[in-house]
Amino acid sequence: MTTHLGFDFTPPDVEGKVSGEIKYAEDYKRDGMVFARILTSPLPAGRVANIDASAALRMDGVVGVFTADDLPPSPPPGNPTLASEYVTYVGQPILVVAAVTEEIAESAIDNIRVDFERRDFVVDPMESLTPGGKNAYPEGNVLIRTREEGPGGTPIIGAEIRDIKWPQSAIDAMRNGRNPVDGEFTTEWAFGDIDAGFAESVAVIEEPFVTMGYPHHCLEARTSMAYWENGKCYFHGSSQSQSANNNGLARMMNIDPGDLVFINEATGGGFGSKIGPYPIMAVAGNFSRMLNRPVQLRITREQEFYIGSARSGMQGWIKIGVKEDGKVAAVDLVIVNDGGSTGGGSGNSSAGHVTITFQPENMRYRGISVYTNTTPRGAQRGPGENEMAAVLAPITDKAAAVVNMDRVRFRRANVIDSDGVRSQSQSGVTSAFVREALDQGMRLFNWNERINQPKRTGNGNKVRGRGVGIGYHGAGSRGYDGLVRIGTDGRLYIHSGVGNLGTYSYAGTCRAAAEVLQVPWDRCEILRGRTDNHLPHSSGQGGSNTMFTHTRTNWVAAEDAVNKLKEIAAADLGGSPNDYEIDGERVFSSSDSSQGLTYAQAAQRAIEMGGRYSGMEYPDDINPITQRAVQGIQGTGLIGVSKDNIPGQGQPPGNVVGFTEIELDLDTGKYEILDYAAVADCGTVIHPTNFMNSMRGGAVWGVGMANLERHVYDPQNGLPANTGLYQSKPPTYLDVPTSTRAAAVNIPDPQNPAGCRGIGEPTQGASVAAIASALSDALDGHLFNTAPTTTDMIVNHLAGNSYSTQSLKTNTF
Amino acid sequence: MNPQLTRRRFIKGVIFSGAAVTTGTGYYLANAQTGQSAAERLVTLNVNGRSRPVDVLPSETLAYTLRYKLDLTGTKIGCNRGECGACTVLLDGVPNYSCSVLTQNVKDRAVTSVEGVRSANGTLHAVQQAFVAENAPQCGFCTAGQVMSAVALLNSNPRPTRDEALQAMSGNLCRCGAYEHYLNGVMRASGQIV
Structure with missing residues (x-):
């Protein structure tokens, strides 16, 4: 019987957060520390012709300047730490100045002369694909994968920038909401026979769509501080991940990972932008080594906009064929991603979302990600899937309407189940209970009754709409390591290499170890937050994967400890390990419970017995990171360590369904979310209160994507128009519903011993999809096919202005 | 000041009062151009019920003073321009964005940061x-x-x-x-x- 899984607890860092005592990277100081500041590019494209820092270096208190020349070369489009030959967006870091005070460092920036050579630039991907269109890089506008035959037939996989232009006919087709038949793509895949699928359809829907990129805007800018001591680099950084950063960050400083102590007690938001080491992290450690002083590099809010990553925007076209029974027979999908300066499009994931939602028998996907001279793009909460959910929901409603089906029942008929397949690979999932979630959500929201209520309620010129949406993201991984230690004090020490993103999954996953060893939570201690706490190899804290991945690692490590407890007891008290069991922090004989050892006694015996019991030996298959961690604690207790070799296959999915009712003011175009209810299919809920917070936080993100957040660039000068929080418009208290409901199907996933899967990312997808669906419902099925759908778009539609989905652009309006 | 301070009210207040919402280079240039003596810069603040003497530059914000001179790092700087509220502290019991308050202007005010709200025996508020x-x-x-x-x-x-x-x-x-x-x-x- 479980004592830890499915029960509330207080993660150990919560008190530090409410008291202000927990430390973020910028909260640390070090004797002799100098302060570094960035000079950024004022141009969207060009190259650095010359840097004259002589005046700055003559200033009292300035201790050094750090440029691209102080780092290994970074060929395009490598998102260099500091740009030189390839300046590709406004705000790109060019150099860093360090001084004994922040004031001097800032003033020194003004005394540096940088000569730039300008280049052509482009901020809209379709403009770049147009014949004669500008390219973001001199070499071209698209990254393509290359494959050559190497020695002995071994393929050499590479990549190069190419210049791709579409014929004007394809551009015109795309801009007018039609299939860009003769457009060139870099990713194409298909399964089944889409022509046959459309032929057997009773209705075919074609729609264009556009979704906007927008910045992550983590509230904690990515400040870092580093110093060197006894040959090791101590690096305070802001990251979603902990152990997953070790190798990459060490490579940035060209040191052995064993010589890096990465310290990351708390992180002020990441949302995908801080999963692994990001380029600016290379500065503090290398500059500190150069100056032989601790260096703090503080990032401003505006700089966080520039270098803090952003969601990729997309322009697309979709064609859906629906059979008489409401089953989707075929899908044809085109996506042009705005990859920003790093080319990071998520079109393939968007297509994956379509396969989850519709389970089409026949599908074709064509995609291309185009560089623009805008900020770097990367993973942001459900990249690809969530923005696809936003535009797909009203289109799905339209498909349901043409076959005269209820919108929820249409989704229920098509969505993935445990036997379903996903994405290009058409591979399976560990389990999926989205239909059960839809059924539960219908009851929770009272769908059947509410959709039959009048849209006009007599509240002025307002109209109501009700919507439903589905969010999905892959939610788990395999093969990482777990590490626990039973001390001679009898306490359980759980070593976690998971980062502290704010999801508390680092703590939730540790509950699995406490469960297996049946140790009361107040007798457990989590060791985390800095490498020298001896942390095992862990996954990046992103992609909603931690709950599935690290309940498994902690489970297997704890099982290893249980086995060792029994072996120690058998060795001391006789019999075989199978004659023993555990309970009450004791290992004892099944036939005579008085014959046993406390965990404290067993830990002492483990030290005396040595070998694998005390970590002097460890399994061959654990990662070198875990090997170092075990070496750091060997001989201090009973060590449980194991790689997750639990058998199984398929992707663990995270699924959420959302239901909402909005009230739209037809005079202003503004709408209020009256009610939001969501149901998750994430296996067993491990930590109920935190589950609710995750569901609600994601719903808030959905409001931002639905109505508020977007990049806006000036196409004439390539300047961003909304670098601040107030202009980028993340939702505030006043923009969101603050009495929402959330629930879970709570059916255990069969491939996780704790039963759980992750849920962080699809919470946003379900929310934005439900809102978009409700907005369309309020307007009698009108399709905006945009994310966000801003108030001005709605007003223009209501006023009968010439707003249309034609010529939609990303980044600009 | 209205204790129910919202961001909009706050920003309006800053605009109408002429207070400085400064960040980056402008802030430092403002300091460099002043001729204030060390004696004039030394102020005693009432922070969390304690008198805290501190050397304060003329255009220094309260958030900066709290975090980087008094080591009260519980106050966070999220935007440094009055948009996010992460730096909120109380001045005579009224919430203010400390990134947008000049320290020199709060010499006679009671400043309460997050470190000052626990009870005397350490119990959380x-x-x-x-x-x-x-x-x-x-x-x-x-x-x-x-x-x-x-x-x-x-x-x-x-x-x-x-x-x-x-x-x-x-x-x-x-x-x-x-x-x-x-x-x-x-x-x-x-x-x-x-």
């Missing part, structure tokens, strides 16, 4: 306890500001309605979107959720 009970913080970077706005509200209005609490907290941005849990925490701290 009722708001902090409620935020723990609701598991309200996610990443936690905005939490100190949320705590301070909630403390100010409950000092002036011990049993607010949910809408009053919503308005009072609306100047504090939470990028993680934990608004509902913070709001529940305010209502719990006021004794209206048990």
